[in-house]
Amino acid sequence: MHIPLSDDEIAYIEGEDGTIALAKSKGRFFYLETEEREVILFTEPEDLMVASSFGRGEKIRRGLHCTLFQLRELGAPLIVLPKGHPASPRLKTVVSIGPFTRLSCTIQPGTHPEQNVLCGSEEFHGLEIVAGPRGAEVKGWLAEGKGAALVVERF
Amino acid sequence: MCTVGGGPDIGEVETLAARDYECLDCKSKFQGMGRRPMCPPVNQGM
Numbered sequence: 001m002h003i004p005l006s007d008d009e010i011a012y013i014e015g016e017d018g019t020i021a022l023a024k025s026k027g028r029f030f031y032l033e034t035e036e037r038e039v040i041l042f043t044e045p046e047d048l049m050v051a052s053s054f055g056r057g058e059k060i061r062r063g064l065h066c067t068l069f070q071l072r073e074l075g076a077p078l079i080v081l082p083k084g085h086p087a088s089p090r091l092k093t094v095v096s097i098g099p100f101t102r103l104s105c106t107i108q109p110g111t112h113p114e115q116n117v118l119c120g121s122e123e124f125h126g127l128e129i130v131a132g133p134r135g136a137e138v139k140g141w142l143a144e145g146k147g148a149a150l151v152v153e154r155f
Numbered sequence: 156m157c158t159v160g161g162g163p164d165i166g167e168v169e170t171l172a173a174r175d176y177e178c179l180d181c182k183s184k185f186q187g188m189g190r191r192p193m194c195p196p197v198n199q200g201m
Contacts, residue, residue, distance in 0.1 A: 029187075029195060039173040042189025 005135035018121025021064035031077035048131040
């Protein structure tokens with residue numbers, strides 16, 4: 001599935017139990033903070049910011065939008081939690097930034113610094129999101145068309 | 156306030172492929188990953 005996406009748009013992929021939001025990184029850089037060090041993540045204009053949350057509906061969409069807005073427009077840092085941190089199961093959104101993201105439901109949310117795998121609900125497990133100059137290619141979405149929805153709004 | 160998700164817990168070794176850089180202007184050193192490194196501003200925040 002191709003999702004056309006411009007710089008000033010945000011796309012939401014809504015499933016039964018989870019929502020994924022996509023927006024372009026616009027070539028910005030991002031601060032990635034682990035317990036030991038800070039790494040700066042440089043991106044290409046077509047790279048994508050992918051945020052994931054459990055649940056669906058307007059409240060979830062607003063939360064995802066807020067997260068991506070803080071990162072891209074306010075320069076908020078990405079925080080990586082140490083493994084086993086008590087905050088991990090309490091996280092409401094997790095984010096991956098780069099040219100490729102694969103959703104997984106078998107990882108511990110917020111504890112991994114790499115930017116190519118992202119925690120998501122079970123229905124999105126294995127879903128792949130590839131950035132392109134005109135938007136995103138979404139592959140392996142098994143639930144597509146079964147109560148799922150795609151919403152594109154102004155960022 | 157925001158968090159990242161990343162590599163799987165099982166089967167893959169976690170790596171953070173960051174490289175060391177030094178800004179030619181201000182000489183600040185930083186670690187970066189990505190294809191177009193640039194000097195980041197320092198001491199931005201609250």
